Amino acid sequence: MSIIELVDPATEKVVGEVVNHTPEQCDSVVEASTVAQKVWAGLPGEARSTLLWKWGELVEAHHQEIAALDVKCTGKNLPDALMESHRGARHARYWAGRADKLFGQQLADAPGRLSYSVLEPLGVYVVILPWNAPAHAFMARVTPALACGNSVIVKPSELSPLSALRLAELAEEAGIPAGVLQVVTGDGGTGAALSAHPGVAGVSFTGSVPTGRAIARAAATTFKKLTLEMGGKSPIVVFDDADLDSAARAAVLGILVNAGQICAASSRLIVHADIAERFVEEVRTRMERVTVGDPTAKGTMVGPLVSRGQYEKVLGMLAEAQAAGASALTGGGAHDPEGPGFYVQPTLLDGVRPDMRIATDEVFGPVLTVQTFTTEAEAVALANAGELGLSSYVWTRDLGRMVRMTQAIDAGVVHGNTTLVMDSGLPFGGFKDSGLGGAYGEDAVAGCTRTKRVTLRVADAPLPSPWPGV
Numbered sequence: 001m002s003i004i005e006l007v008d009p010a011t012e013k014v015v016g017e018v019v020n021h022t023p024e025q026c027d028s029v030v031e032a033s034t035v036a037q038k039v040w041a042g043l044p045g046e047a048r049s050t051l052l053w054k055w056g057e058l059v060e061a062h063h064q065e066i067a068a069l070d071v072k073c074t075g076k077n078l079p080d081a082l083m084e085s086h087r088g089a090r091h092a093r094y095w096a097g098r099a100d101k102l103f104g105q106q107l108a109d110a111p112g113r114l115s116y117s118v119l120e121p122l123g124v125y126v127v128i129l130p131w132n133a134p135a136h137a138f139m140a141r142v143t144p145a146l147a148c149g150n151s152v153i154v155k156p157s158e159l160s161p162l163s164a165l166r167l168a169e170l171a172e173e174a175g176i177p178a179g180v181l182q183v184v185t186g187d188g189g190t191g192a193a194l195s196a197h198p199g200v201a202g203v204s205f206t207g208s209v210p211t212g213r214a215i216a217r218a219a220a221t222t223f224k225k226l227t228l229e230m231g232g233k234s235p236i237v238v239f240d241d242a243d244l245d246s247a248a249r250a251a252v253l254g255i256l257v258n259a260g261q262i263c264a265a266s267s268r269l270i271v272h273a274d275i276a277e278r279f280v281e282e283v284r285t286r287m288e289r290v291t292v293g294d295p296t297a298k299g300t301m302v303g304p305l306v307s308r309g310q311y312e313k314v315l316g317m318l319a320e321a322q323a324a325g326a327s328a329l330t331g332g333g334a335h336d337p338e339g340p341g342f343y344v345q346p347t348l349l350d351g352v353r354p355d356m357r358i359a360t361d362e363v364f365g366p367v368l369t370v371q372t373f374t375t376e377a378e379a380v381a382l383a384n385a386g387e388l389g390l391s392s393y394v395w396t397r398d399l400g401r402m403v404r405m406t407q408a409i410d411a412g413v414v415h416g417n418t419t420l421v422m423d424s425g426l427p428f429g430g431f432k433d434s435g436l437g438g439a440y441g442e443d444a445v446a447g448c449t450r451t452k453r454v455t456l457r458v459a460d461a462p463l464p465s466p467w468p469g470v
Helices: 023-042 045-061 063-074 078-096 134-147 162-174 188-196 209-220 244-260 276-287 308-323 376-383 399-408 441-447
Strands: 002-007 014-020 113-121 124-128 151-155 181-183 202-206 225-229 234-238 266-272 327-330 347-350 367-373 393-395 449-457
Touching: 014 063, 023 124, 023 151, 023 181, 023 188, 045 063, 045 078, 045 134, 045 162, 063 078, 063 134, 063 162, 078 134, 124 134, 124 188, 134 151, 134 162, 134 202, 134 441, 151 188, 162 181, 188 202, 188 209, 202 209, 209 225, 225 441, 234 244, 234 376, 244 266, 244 276, 244 367, 244 393, 266 276, 266 376, 276 327, 276 347, 276 367, 308 327, 308 347, 308 367, 367 376, 376 399, 393 399, 441 449
Parallel strands: 124 151, 124 202, 151 181, 202 225, 234 266, 234 393, 266 367, 347 367
Antiparallel strands: 002 014, 113 449, 327 347
């Protein structure tokens, strides 16, 4: 049995360890989950609702403890972790309210027949979590699947599994039956074993595009239902008539919250040429006011990146971009190269060409690139460049232009004059290589249920036949 050590990215010290589960161990987990799912699905929706609500209340009561576990594993700023664990309780309450409201449809049919549809759970559902928002992602992905009558196996990231283990303990304390919600720790091999397992009916994955493709290939053999939320390279398009004060604030928050380690981070500033010089200077000034440091210290705004691998990747991309001609208006490297922790400076890069890797590939760090445009068509072309299309942000006071931009941008989510908005009932999913399906709102129900159509002949007459005498 191998062990995975957990490293605090702020101190680089080992703070825990978990088991790296083997495929054979995954077999026994799936077997238990299969048995438990029949029990769970057999409960009335109201009973599942009551248990999910109770779980949400326990998560709320323990959200400070849960947040501390995420800070220890990810280095995220404590106030951000507290907000995320608090929101996790809301997901439980929202889906508790839906557990007894999973309705099909009565369908138009011929006289003498009654046709209708019902929603059924898939069965055993696997949730593979990212490391950047562990507790929030756990609750957001798990609660709709449970509400719909599935049993759930969660494979958290090997970098940040502690909150997942605690949330599962609270679910058991709430009275959710044994085996209905299980956590399996491990690395990519564990996730691959679960994704390919013939006893698994659906998979929800959040993470990188290459891993998402691997999961899709593994799931294809048994035609599992998939929800994939993958990379983002979100544009923030600022027109010359925008509320520039709010837009500058949004540009800084959109790339520096969680040190830029958010799939929907607004990482590409696309600004009208007429205001570019003064707007970019305002963004630079505000970025330099941001405090980087110990994520548990009062006043810290940005903590470290999650791991040495991520730290070296971001620094490598920054060095490559600057060698290719981009200029760092602020930042551009390690925050404290001599000290412990994986800290990267908040960075604003100008002179970024569309062919640079920094302009097309997801960085997942506190790095904002700058490009300019003069026409609306140019803004659209820049916003749609690349193979990722998760979220996007547009700033303008012109309502007609705003509507045109929402129609033209090739992304699953468009925000107008606001930063990122997420809620249990709001759809969230990507276009192009950013994903498949959605994990929120009605998309979540579609992703973890199957539709059965029933047709009943109710006519009190002989069955008609097109074949005389038969």
